[in-house]
Amino acid sequence: MENLGKFTVHTTDGNARRGTLVTAHGEIQTPIFMPVGTQGTVKSLTPLDLEEMEAQIILGNTYHLYLRPGDELVARRGGLHKFANWNRPILTDSGGFQVFSLKGIRKLTEEGVEFRSYIDGSKHFFSPEKAIDIQMNLGSDIMMVLDECVGYGADRRYTEKSLEMTYRWAQRCRNHYPKGSGNQLMFGIVQGGFFKDLRDRSAEQICSIDFDGFAIGGLSVGESTEEMHELTHHTAPLLPEDKPRYLMGVGTPLDLLEGISAGVDMFDCVLPSRNARNGTLFTSQGKINIKKAAYKEDDGPLDPNCNCYTCRNFSRAYLRHLYMAKELLSYRLNTYHNLYFYLDLMKQVRKSIEEGTFQELKKQYEDVYSKG
Template sequence: MAQIGKFTLHKTEGRARRGTFTTTHGSFETPVFMAVGTKATVKAMTPEELKECGTQVVLGNTYHLHLRPNEKLIKKLGGLHKFMNWHGPILTDSGGFQVFSLSGLRKMSEEGVEFRSHLDGAKHFISPEKSMEIQMDLGSDIIMAFDECLKYPATDDEIKKSMDLTHRWLLRSKAAMTREESLLFGIVQGGLSLEHRKYSLQQVTSVDLPGYALGGFSVGEPIHLMHELLPSLAPLMPENKPRYLMGVGTPTDLIIAIDSGVDMFDCVMPTRVARNGTLYTWQGKVSIKRQEYREDEGPLDPECDCYTCKNYSRAYLRHMFLSGEILGSRLNSIHNLHFYMKLMERARHAIETGTWASFRDDCLTRFIKKDASS
């Protein structure tokens, strides 16, 4: 059996990497996109449908699961894997991003963060130790260290203080780990400055961990700034550990990040925009509510073999969306997640076969051209 927490790098092409990471609940292949199951469910999807579309890893939300139904209940009922009937790897975030997004509902100190629940206004406190306890009770395979996620923009002084606090919280997070099956990842912060990012990276990687993440992106900054930073930043991360870009993003973002050397991704985007009628295809982005699809009897994406594309027309998907039918959200979500997983599968194959550069260029031509015109 492969060693738990081991990352094996199989092939590289340029900065793009193809690897395998091993957890207690199995190995997954990278580059990988992780489906976001915020409240112990990927919205509109069953675990069986997730497997069918190629999902390898599901992400759970520490903040939301702590508030409802609570990690102690989930632990009593056999852990998060059993609770949600997902038996592959699960990664949980630390709760930091959600807590810090509460702004006026929180009070931060060296010890941790006191906040009021968005559900009922009740007071709660999360420290690095509490975050680790929650995630270990959930039974997560990969646990994220508790960090501070700054707003954009932030001053140099705010960024420096935040990086130092994140590092101190990382040391406390590691000290609080008592469950060997759970693998702790550290989070690099530092805003949009390469020098700040290098400083944070040096701090975080001074702690030996199974993997490292880039946090603090997709917090309101112009996306081109992330695109410009990643090619210089990602290759500086340890070569023998998985590199995780948190909360990103569109198909274009993923291709640019893989080309920069990133291995792991998560984002609510494929399911969130699916419920709003936006669908990703190999021909570019589609807004299914458009009048042009009213009588369109063709499949959403002729290049796609998902359940939705094999069985339903664009006209039907448009009708479902405009009628507010639950089935529309389900069919759209099935397609978008299938598309994301297939994108990762094709990326892995391209790196393996030495065709990454042509695959990357083809994807960017397809996605960017259509996105710009839609």
């Protein structure tokens, strides 16, 4: 495909970038938020819902799809796009974060990581090459390299050793799937924990490999918001200007805006969908906890400034009723709204960068969300 992997920065506003990334399943306009579809589905929503809210790309999880239903089964079904009936881009993570969060039931070596399934306790092994093979079977548009996500509080010695191994693993991933050998793009991941000089070293190493994009990993792992923002601002400028930059697993609306102001282009997080299932909803007027008694007889829309299906058709009173009654429709309507809110925020961001008003938009949301 012509221009596959090409990333164009159209305009900037400070460090904020407005760009386009070309993938095998279409162009992605950045900055962008990617809804998380862990097991080949964004929980409670259909592909049609996601298309309606203009989701450009969703995330699939290599670890979960490998364990169930199995990447080879997905390949026999024609790949994840066909299996899940999603015709737009998909990014798959490498499974590294899930594997490394298992701590007690995994064993890490230079060759890869041995772990036990959380489903049935069976033993499995991911090497860097295996992680890429699985993603090739899934047929995602963007594959992530296998890396080690170091937990918050890890000491310097361990972090240094880990980032060197992550570099060797990244080289093995790229060698296993050389650039241009198919329609899938591959992103490298910068680690280095919470030591700025180690972040510098990791960025230099990973960016020396010819990846199609670069991610900032190892954040949102227990540190303070201030630490996360500081390291994002430190790391983002270390990444190539002509490639997309992806901040993994982050976060709140303010985290996204802070990341964009640092020069980040792509984000994903389970927060909007998970919070929706817990009754916490994001609006233009701040966060709303729909289970509060104050909404029991509130006939107003969830967010008067939102044009999503939920806000156009249902009252806060009804949404509270569904949540309190544990009705399945509660998950669906709440998730629809939260993801629509995030995607609409990104649309506003793209427009503001084009118009040179990004800082005003950022301040507007900071004023609303800093109230808690």
